[in-house]
Amino acid sequence: xxxEGLRGVFSHGFRSFASITVIAxxxxxxxxxxxxxxxxxxxxxxxERESQILAFVDESLTQDDxxxxxxxxxTLSNVREVKFITREEALENYKAQYEDTSLFDDIDASVxxxxxxxxxxxxxxxxxxxxALENVxxxxxxxxxxxxxKGFITVRxxxxxxxxxxxxxxxxxxxxxxxxxxxxxTYTRREEIAIMKMVGANNGFIRFPFVVEGLIMGVLxxxxxxxxxxxxxxxxxxxxxxxMAGNLFHLLPFATIMTxxxxxxxxxxxxVGAFGGGMAIRNYLKV
Numbered sequence: 177x178x179x180e181g182l183r184g185v186f187s188h189g190f191r192s193f194a195s196i197t198v199i200a201x202x203x204x205x206x207x208x209x210x211x212x213x214x215x216x217x218x219x220x221x222x223x224e225r226e227s228q229i230l231a232f233v234d235e236s237l238t239q240d241d242x243x244x245x246x247x248x249x250x251t252l253s254n255v256r257e258v259k260f261i262t263r264e265e266a267l268e269n270y271k272a273q274y275e276d277t278s279l280f281d282d283i284d285a286s287v288x289x290x291x292x293x294x295x296x297x298x299x300x301x302x303x304x305x306x307x308a309l310e311n312v313x314x315x316x317x318x319x320x321x322x323x324x325x326k327g328f329i330t331v332r333x334x335x336x337x338x339x340x341x342x343x344x345x346x347x348x349x350x351x352x353x354x355x356x357x358x359x360x361x362t363y364t365r366r367e368e369i370a371i372m373k374m375v376g377a378n379n380g381f382i383r384f385p386f387v388v389e390g391l392i393m394g395v396l397x398x399x400x401x402x403x404x405x406x407x408x409x410x411x412x413x414x415x416x417x418x419x420m421a422g423n424l425f426h427l428l429p430f431a432t433i434m435t436x437x438x439x440x441x442x443x444x445x446x447x448v449g450a451f452g453g454g455m456a457i458r459n460y461l462k463v
Contacts, residue, residue: 192393199397199448200404202346203441207405209339214433216332219425220299223328227299230319231309233290239263242290245314249292252312254305257295263288289316299325347448387450394449398441405437406430 231249233242239262249258261269263285270288292315296305306320372382413427 196397200401203401229294231292232317234316259293390449394445398445
């Protein structure tokens with residue numbers, strides 16, 4: 177039965193090639209959108225680790241009084257870490273951004289304000305945390321990049337929805353193509369199948385070679401799709417990381433996602449192949 181399934185793949189060369197190509201192409205498209213979503217999630221997680229809100233202390237408070245606000249800020253929800261920055265430290269940090277620090281020799285630290293750097297647990301709650309900080313007594317002003325955070329979150333949500341829709345659509349397309357390919361093969365053997373049924377062969381015995389045929393095409397399509405995904409991903413990420421965009425964010429190396437991606441590809445290929453092969457012969461078993 178295994179030999180019959182293997183023979184079926186090669187005896188219908190062009191149709192088998194078409195099915196393998198369609199499966200590989202569908203997996204490649206699905207995988208590309210999934211990898212975009214994974215990288216966006218990774219970038220947002222990096223933003224969550226590095227995202228911060230600046231809470232400026234009221235100028236009327238002394239430095240000792242300003243330090244007492246830390247306890248109230250730490251009690252706020254979504255606050256992961258709090259760091260107090262004095263006027264002098266703020267000035268030094270500002271100078272460090274420029275090569276020629278002599279421009280700031282006449283600037284006194286008193287022109288700046290004491291501040292807290294607040295790190296968040298969840299970037300999606302940045303706006304709520306900003307409002308909570310503004311209500312803390314002694315906090316004069318709060319600076320938070322809410323617009324940028326919302327933009328990344330919107331992109332992530334849109335990509336997730338599009339990826340889910342495409343996965344469903346492409347799975348159906350792959351299954352349809354696989355089923356039709358094997359249907360063409362079974363049509364030429366419909367009389368043979370009918371005779372086997374009449375002499376007592378059960379449905380499982382007849383169906384098994386076609387399931388094997390679908391499995392082989394599914395695994396081949398998954399393997400080809402995975403190799404193409406590997407080459408394309410490394411090419412694109414290499415170009416991005418070597419450009420100016422590489423200074424703004426980092427993409428995941430393919431090695432970190434290679435194993436789960438391969439397992440998913442194989443699982444989808446086997447599922448589509450086996451189900452398509454079993455479904456294609458269903459009508460010819462009704463004798």
